[in-house]
Amino acid sequence: MAHEEFTEKDWRRLLISLGEDPDRPGLHETPSRVAKAWQHWTSGYKEDPAECLKVFEDGAQEYNELIIVRGIPVYSHCEHHLAPFFGKATIGYVPDGKIVGLSKLTRLVNCFAKRLQVQERLTIQIANALMTHLEPKAVGVVIRCRHMCMESRGIRTEGEETVTSAMLGELQPNLALRTEFLSLAREG
Ligand code: ZN
Numbered sequence: 001m002a003h004e005e006f007t008e009k010d011w012r013r014l015l016i017s018l019g020e021d022p023d024r025p026g027l028h029e030t031p032s033r034v035a036k037a038w039q040h041w042t043s044g045y046k047e048d049p050a051e052c053l054k055v056f057e058d059g060a061q062e063y064n065e066l067i068i069v070r071g072i073p074v075y076s077h078c079e080h081h082l083a084p085f086f087g088k089a090t091i092g093y094v095p096d097g098k099i100v101g102l103s104k105l106t107r108l109v110n111c112f113a114k115r116l117q118v119q120e121r122l123t124i125q126i127a128n129a130l131m132t133h134l135e136p137k138a139v140g141v142v143i144r145c146r147h148m149c150m151e152s153r154g155i156r157t158e159g160e161e162t163v164t165s166a167m168l169g170e171l172q173p174n175l176a177l178r179t180e181f182l183s184l185a186r187e188g
Contacts, residue, residue: 008032041077044114049129052107056098056134064137066177068092068184069102072109078149079116087145087161090185093130094137094170094177119145119164127166138169138177142185 011031015022022031072089089109112125127141142165150156165185171178 006035008035011035040114041075042115044111047107047111047114049108049111049125050133052111053100053104053129053133055104056100058097060095060099061097063095063099066092066094066138066181066184067099068181069105070185072102072106074109074113074122074143074145076113076115076117076119076122076145078147079118081149082116083147083149083152085117085119085145085147085149085162087143089126089144090140090142091126091130092138092140092171092181092185093134096135096137098134098136100134119143119147119162123164124166127168131168136169138167138171138174138181140167140171140178140181140185141165142182 008031011034012022015027015030020027022028068090069092070088070090072091073086074089075084075086077083078085091105091109108129109126112122112129123141123143126143127139130136130139130141142163144161144163146159146161147156151158151160165182167178167181171181
């Protein structure tokens, strides 16, 4: 896929197409600001999920229980409208010797969220990356997000959340583990 540069000139053209005057003082810096902001919002394309999880902590050899990390911030943009969707992710896993801290999980979520996304794919990509690079016995991911493209156009009521989940490894056949994960993911 050829990478065509989208320049400040193009953002100026967008402002004009919206009926704006790009030369009025309030909009003067907008094209360069927007260009910079979109670089940040799509910085996940340059991140490698393997790199995010490279440094793990040992010492969980005896630990066979579910580890749950809640409240991981999610800021993404939907690929259908380029509108923000945002919320929180809960990640649960049963380690097989390796554990990771909150900062690594936040980085992993950012790696996929800072791309153009649909929430369903974001959820499964995070779960798959954990399965591949952390090699746990089980992984569960639940994401709750508000979608501006739906709320602002009246398709959803304000504050309504879309909930998606992905469960891999032992979470698939093990109903008790699945129930435990879902109840822990629901609280708070
Ligand atoms: Zn959308």
